Amino acid sequence: MMKVCDLMTSEPMTATESTSLLAVWERMNLARIRHMPVVRGSRLVGLVSSRDVLAAAPSRLVDEDEQLAREMLSRVPVAEVMKRDLITVLPDAELETVCDELLERKIDCLPVVDGEGNLLGIVTASDFLKLARTLLQMTRRFETSGSDMSAP
Numbered sequence: 001m002m003k004v005c006d007l008m009t010s011e012p013m014t015a016t017e018s019t020s021l022l023a024v025w026e027r028m029n030l031a032r033i034r035h036m037p038v039v040r041g042s043r044l045v046g047l048v049s050s051r052d053v054l055a056a057a058p059s060r061l062v063d064e065d066e067q068l069a070r071e072m073l074s075r076v077p078v079a080e081v082m083k084r085d086l087i088t089v090l091p092d093a094e095l096e097t098v099c100d101e102l103l104e105r106k107i108d109c110l111p112v113v114d115g116e117g118n119l120l121g122i123v124t125a126s127d128f129l130k131l132a133r134t135l136l137q138m139t140r141r142f143e144t145s146g147s148d149m150s151a152p
Contacts, residue, residue, distance in 0.1 A: 004098055005091035007131060008112045008121035014039045015048065017079035022070055024078050025053045035109045037119050038082045044111050044119040046082030056081045088113045091120055099128055 014037050015024050024036055028050050038046035056076060058069045089098055089110045098110060102125055112121040 002095040003091065004089055004093045004095060004112055004123050005121075007095060007127050008091065008123040009127065010121045012037055012119075012122040014119065015078050016040065017045065017077060017082075019078045020074045021053050021056055021076045021078060021081065022073035024048055025050070025057075025073065028053070035122065035124065037111050037122060038078055039119055042118040044086065044088065044113050044117055046079070046084050047086055047109075047111060048078050048082040049108075052081045052083070086111060088117075089123065090115070095128075095131075098123060102128070 013027055013031055013033065015027075017038060017040065019038075028034065028036060034050045036048050037044055038048060053073075056073070058072055087101070087105065087107070087110060089101070089112055091112050091114070101110065102108070108126075109122055109124040111119060112123055114120055
């Protein structure tokens, strides 16, 4: 049975509570990620999503000055918008259980922590999509090789 540690992203990109929203936004865009754990040392203290940053950003309808918007985001620490009450998962949790959790709660990621709350990684809906793609590709290769998948 596959475990979270088999799928998670180890050593994810992180922020500290004092990291500015602008820095978080720029890092997220550069790395093409949508979630960033917030740590104090190695301990998980929050999670910020690209939606959180966008919600805190000044509206372009109100403020057409991009430089001013960037300046404003540079003054707001991530601690002001991050989620603090987090659902986390242990690295030895079964993937099926974690998948059910993501679906039932309609969330896109779960931070992976050890028993003391130290961040070990993150598992995302995108990780599950990559796994599904790999399994579909394996199924296609197996089917085209003439093998019968229904055989015991």
